[in-house]
Amino acid sequence: MPDLETLWQFICDEFKSKLSSISYNTWIKAAKPISFSQKRLVIEVPTALHKDYWKANLSQQVISMIKNSINQTIKVFVKLPNEPDPLKAEPTWVANSPAEQTTAITEKRRPTFMRETKLNDKYTFDTFVIGKGNQMAHAAALVVAEEPGALYNPLFFFGGVGLGKTHLMQAIGHQMLTNNPQAKVKYVTSEAFANDFINSIQTKRQEEFRQEYRSVDLLLVDDIQFFADKEGTQEEFFHTFNTLYDDKKQIVLTSDRLPNEIPKLQKRLVSRFKWGLSVDITPPDLETRIAILRSKADADRLAIPDDTLSYIAGQIDSNIRELEGALARVQAYASLLHSPITTSLAADALKNLKLNGKSSELSIAVIQDKVAKYFHLSISELKGKKRVKNIVIPRQIAMYLARELTDASLPKIGNEFGGKDHTTVIHAHEKISEMLESDSTLQRSIADLKSELKR
Numbered sequence: 001m002p003d004l005e006t007l008w009q010f011i012c013d014e015f016k017s018k019l020s021s022i023s024y025n026t027w028i029k030a031a032k033p034i035s036f037s038q039k040r041l042v043i044e045v046p047t048a049l050h051k052d053y054w055k056a057n058l059s060q061q062v063i064s065m066i067k068n069s070i071n072q073t074i075k076v077f078v079k080l081p082n083e084p085d086p087l088k089a090e091p092t093w094v095a096n097s098p099a100e101q102t103t104a105i106t107e108k109r110r111p112t113f114m115r116e117t118k119l120n121d122k123y124t125f126d127t128f129v130i131g132k133g134n135q136m137a138h139a140a141a142l143v144v145a146e147e148p149g150a151l152y153n154p155l156f157f158f159g160g161v162g163l164g165k166t167h168l169m170q171a172i173g174h175q176m177l178t179n180n181p182q183a184k185v186k187y188v189t190s191e192a193f194a195n196d197f198i199n200s201i202q203t204k205r206q207e208e209f210r211q212e213y214r215s216v217d218l219l220l221v222d223d224i225q226f227f228a229d230k231e232g233t234q235e236e237f238f239h240t241f242n243t244l245y246d247d248k249k250q251i252v253l254t255s256d257r258l259p260n261e262i263p264k265l266q267k268r269l270v271s272r273f274k275w276g277l278s279v280d281i282t283p284p285d286l287e288t289r290i291a292i293l294r295s296k297a298d299a300d301r302l303a304i305p306d307d308t309l310s311y312i313a314g315q316i317d318s319n320i321r322e323l324e325g326a327l328a329r330v331q332a333y334a335s336l337l338h339s340p341i342t343t344s345l346a347a348d349a350l351k352n353l354k355l356n357g358k359s360s361e362l363s364i365a366v367i368q369d370k371v372a373k374y375f376h377l378s379i380s381e382l383k384g385k386k387r388v389k390n391i392v393i394p395r396q397i398a399m400y401l402a403r404e405l406t407d408a409s410l411p412k413i414g415n416e417f418g419g420k421d422h423t424t425v426i427h428a429h430e431k432i433s434e435m436l437e438s439d440s441t442l443q444r445s446i447a448d449l450k451s452e453l454k455r
């Protein structure tokens, strides 16, 4: 019997010749051989989704590879990093389900009242940097691109602004078109869907609208939180969803929060969105931020020393769009001065951004506006006296942000919230700080709001 290292090398070589490089990097490179004894191979993978995929697709292939090459029957165990040694409790394997074949639909002429939204060429799997916060989302995206309609339908990405939801969603579209150039892929924002729908009513072309949306192989709808308040659109989307789902066509959705946290989203949509898989994308750690900057710099053929990239990555801690913006700013500054990019030049270029600190320009009114919009409240509700929970928490969040992000005094903040006492502001700040320690939904809302306020 080979030792663990030799065996794993053999398995990797076999998969390298069988799988595309994207699949290889996602499933095999991310896996780690742990032990091999008594014909039992233990492999560790990073997320639950990797584990499912291994069990459904890859374990059996490994068994066959070994059988074919040295005529030995081995067992394969797949575990997560925090799971105990699976050899003490043998799992059962899920049989591999055959990939769902999508049928090509001949492209019809697009009705003129609907604007075509094209996929962004840059948003592919190749340009997507994998890190801790997006690893599971990336793996799910790949599964869906390779086996649309079969496993995770709908696939739902949620998470803060600028973290790569659109990028990943469009990467699925590109990949599907690479695999099957005849496939009909449609990307829209929820607002474009709503506009198309309204236009179709105004121009009496609802049939065309339905034909367009219900005949696709892959429907990508971005930012569905904006369906809130749009009753008619939700109704129409419900039927679009049902038709596609019944036809086993893949649906991918994104939002800044989970379906049940989207205000005024119909319950039947919420429940349908939960049928598939919802995956969170969280802000990248420093290492991933540096890797993203490195990949952008390489793509633009920019010579930037590592310590300068680390410096830039250290300045922006959540939003990747801002990270790209910072790099562009440094690049522009360097070309303006005709100097090479160094850390001190980057520090100069970014010094006015005040990204992580307080901003004297940010006003309480702007905070109130953003918070009210985020929670779908009116400014007067936010500033008012109503004590119902769905208003009180946003009000306290707004006070908390005013305290954290501006230099305004407590009485001034109280005053701007309809003349409240400064002790109310202190209480709000304490309450939200305390909740932030354990409430992940709140953590995400605050991160989103902060990131929007820095835009």
Ligand SMILES: Nc1ncnc2c1ncn2[C@@H]1O[C@H](COP(=O)(O)OP(=O)(O)OP(=O)(O)O)[C@@H](O)[C@H]1O
Residues within 6 Å of the ligand: 123, 127, 128, 129, 130, 131, 134, 159, 160, 161, 162, 163, 164, 165, 166, 167, 168, 223, 256, 292, 320, 321, 324
């Ligand atoms: N992992 C990644 N690797 C490389 N680039 C990334 C990654 N994640 C995000 N980006 C880049 O960051 C920018 C913002 O990403 P994207 O627009 O996909 O975010 P989003 O989550 O959809 O944001 P929003 O909520 O504002 O719609 C894009 O230019 C995208 O290419």
